[in-house]
Amino acid sequence: MSGFDTPEIRLEAALSYVLFPIGSKRFALPSDIVSELARPGRLQSFPHTTPHLAGVLLRRGQIVPVCDIARILSGCESRQQRFHLIAERKIEGGAREWVALPVDGECELSNVPILPPTGKLPAYVQGLLSLPNEIVEVLDLEKVITMESKR
Amino acid sequence: MNRKGKSSETIVVFRVADTRFGISANAVEEICGLDGVQLLPRESRTRGVKHSLMRREREHLVVDSASFFHMLPARPERVLLLRGSQIGLLIGGVDYMQEVSTLHRLPHAFQGDERHWFLGLVRLFDGIVPLVDPDAFDDVIGIAKRHIAQAVLADSETAGAFA
Numbered sequence: 001m002s003g004f005d006t007p008e009i010r011l012e013a014a015l016s017y018v019l020f021p022i023g024s025k026r027f028a029l030p031s032d033i034v035s036e037l038a039r040p041g042r043l044q045s046f047p048h049t050t051p052h053l054a055g056v057l058l059r060r061g062q063i064v065p066v067c068d069i070a071r072i073l074s075g076c077e078s079r080q081q082r083f084h085l086i087a088e089r090k091i092e093g094g095a096r097e098w099v100a101l102p103v104d105g106e107c108e109l110s111n112v113p114i115l116p117p118t119g120k121l122p123a124y125v126q127g128l129l130s131l132p133n134e135i136v137e138v139l140d141l142e143k144v145i146t147m148e149s150k151r
Numbered sequence: 152m153n154r155k156g157k158s159s160e161t162i163v164v165f166r167v168a169d170t171r172f173g174i175s176a177n178a179v180e181e182i183c184g185l186d187g188v189q190l191l192p193r194e195s196r197t198r199g200v201k202h203s204l205m206r207r208e209r210e211h212l213v214v215d216s217a218s219f220f221h222m223l224p225a226r227p228e229r230v231l232l233l234r235g236s237q238i239g240l241l242i243g244g245v246d247y248m249q250e251v252s253t254l255h256r257l258p259h260a261f262q263g264d265e266r267h268w269f270l271g272l273v274r275l276f277d278g279i280v281p282l283v284d285p286d287a288f289d290d291v292i293g294i295a296k297r298h299i300a301q302a303v304l305a306d307s308e309t310a311g312a313f314a
Contacts, residue, residue: 044279047220049263063272065260091259099260
């Protein structure tokens with residue numbers, strides 16, 4: 001994990017990105033915040049009013065919230081949920097928290113340089129990866145999750 | 152109970168429909184059946200409180216847990232009477248009691264009403280449950296009490312008009 005504090009610095013420093021499929025598209029997260037790709041564990045749910053949180057799961061002794069970001073990224077719930085991408089997000093006071101993101105297939109690592117977002121892209125897109133036959137949006141995890149919560 | 156496991160606490164694991172919750176055993180005065188649970192007069196009912204229970208000559212207002220936690224209606228089987236508050240919780244069954252030593256904070260990702268409902272999460276031998284905050288029901292009980300007082304006042308005014 002990097003010790004960088006600002007997204008701007010991380011944007012330059014994160015040399016690789018984890019690409020993952022949701023619906024018919026692929027998205028990316030900086031690899032320095034991705035901890036692992038895991039088979040879905042036993043989801044434990046309980047009542048809450050936060051949108052798109054599916055529950056929690058136990059991962060390496062930690063309680064990890066499961067956030068289904070598929071609705072905002074693809075417009076519908078993640079259906080296959082073949083894996084959970086475990087990523088780290090910053091929370092209040094500089095602390096960090098793991099979050100599990102259901103994804104629809106296997107991931108890939110890419111080292112292509114990130115390009116600044118162009119055109120009218122959602123606020124959660126921090127950059128773009130230009131791959132052969134594909135432009136992949138690099139997500140700002142915090143903004144995606146916050147956007148989810150506000151919906 | 153703390154995060155380093157230096158002390159432990161017994162919790163009661165109960166069920167509302169298929170969902171399990173925990174509550175500190177210290178917060179529970181009694182677990183009883185539905186005998187004596189009565190519907191409040193229609194004008195006194197609120198969304199979360201529709202019943203009362205007389206127990207040891209004290210009236211307890213009974214919170215419907217399913218409604219309180221925004222769940223689908225569930226068949227009640229028991230009432231948890233909370234210690235020192237004259238509040239009852241209409242629940243499904245009681246599963247078991249377990250001693251736990253660690254209270255995990257609710258992950259920051261949870262930002263809704265659950266932050267008021269639960270003190271945190273506890274790991275059981277067979278899963279994870281939220282630990283209900285006994286004080287979470289104060290607001291709904293306060294509303295119910297005001298509602299009942301207004302209903303009584305309206306009733307007495309009507310009676311006065313006929314006197």
